[in-house]
Amino acid sequence: MQGKVAIITGGARGIGEAIAKKLAAAGANLILWDVLEDAATETASRLAGEYGVKCKGVAVDVTDADAVENAVKAAVDEFGCVDVFVNNAGITRDGLLLRMKEEDWDLVLKINLKGTFLCTKAVGRFMCKARKGSIVNIASVVGIMGNAGQANYSASKAGVIGLTKTSAKEFASRGVRVNAVAPGYIRTAMTDKLSEEVRTTMLGFIPLGEFGSPDDVADAVAFLAGDASRYITGQVLKVDGGMVM
Numbered sequence: 001m002q003g004k005v006a007i008i009t010g011g012a013r014g015i016g017e018a019i020a021k022k023l024a025a026a027g028a029n030l031i032l033w034d035v036l037e038d039a040a041t042e043t044a045s046r047l048a049g050e051y052g053v054k055c056k057g058v059a060v061d062v063t064d065a066d067a068v069e070n071a072v073k074a075a076v077d078e079f080g081c082v083d084v085f086v087n088n089a090g091i092t093r094d095g096l097l098l099r100m101k102e103e104d105w106d107l108v109l110k111i112n113l114k115g116t117f118l119c120t121k122a123v124g125r126f127m128c129k130a131r132k133g134s135i136v137n138i139a140s141v142v143g144i145m146g147n148a149g150q151a152n153y154s155a156s157k158a159g160v161i162g163l164t165k166t167s168a169k170e171f172a173s174r175g176v177r178v179n180a181v182a183p184g185y186i187r188t189a190m191t192d193k194l195s196e197e198v199r200t201t202m203l204g205f206i207p208l209g210e211f212g213s214p215d216d217v218a219d220a221v222a223f224l225a226g227d228a229s230r231y232i233t234g235q236v237l238k239v240d241g242g243m244v245m
């Protein structure tokens with residue numbers, strides 16, 4: 001990754017920040033997109049200091065097509081190219097399907113799926129012209145197996161998997177690879193909120209017997225982003241302790 005340029009959406013915190021650290025440690029220069037400018041710039045300047053790479057934080061809402069297009073152009077102008085793009089920004093608005101509000105369905109699909117489409121379109125155009133690049137989409141195992149209470153989220157992540165495979169087929173002849181990472185239960189602020197009872201039940205479904213860490217996801221992303229995976233495209237790599245086989 002030495003000297004390569006990577007953009008990470010939702011890169012200010014959580015799994016996005018762990019991915020940013022992993023790529024920075026491997027020598028990549030970074031551009032972190034997030035909705036809140038302060039969060040993006042604060043994380044970016046911290047990582048630049050810690051890892052000695054160039055790192056910039058930018059306010060970009062992935063659902064805003066113009067903002068996404070302009071931010072890709074600005075990245076190319078300032079950094080010279082984009083080698084790696086990680087579609088990580090995502091949200092949940094959980095609830096049982098029969099009670100799910102239409103606005104919660106729309107918002108989750110808009111950020112998780114349409115946002116991934118808009119970013120893939122904007123950066124894919126540039127990468128195809130450059131005849132190189134690696135796009136990594138963060139899906140979820142619930143996009144494969146479903147999950148009660150997450151109709152909107154699981155549908156959005158299933159959509160991300162379909163989008164990954166189609167864009168991989170469309171971009172392959174231009175030397176651009178597209179893969180997805182599907183995390184299972186990862187220790188984050190989201191899973192820390194679960195009750196002890198729910199956590200114990202969930203652990204029963206995980207053969208390796210523990211929740212994953214943001215670092216586990218970041219390791220898989222770094223592999224798919226870099227040249228070690230040069231012959232891999234259109235794949236969904238599950239990082240779930242063996243939960244879905």
Ligand code: NDP
Pocket residue numbers: 009010011012013014015016033034035036039060061062063087088089090091111115138139140141182183184185186187188189190191
């Ligand atoms: P976090 O909520 O910790 O981080 C997501 C980041 O995305 C936040 O910084 C958030 O900003 C940002 N974001 C939200 N909406 C937008 C938008 N419209 N444009 C740009 N950035 C946005 O989530 P996680 O780190 O837990 O999750 C990261 C990814 O991993 C998501 O795609 C999630 O679906 C996926 N995932 C997570 C799992 C887990 O166990 N945590 C399991 C499986 C998949 P802000 O905070 O300002 O809203």
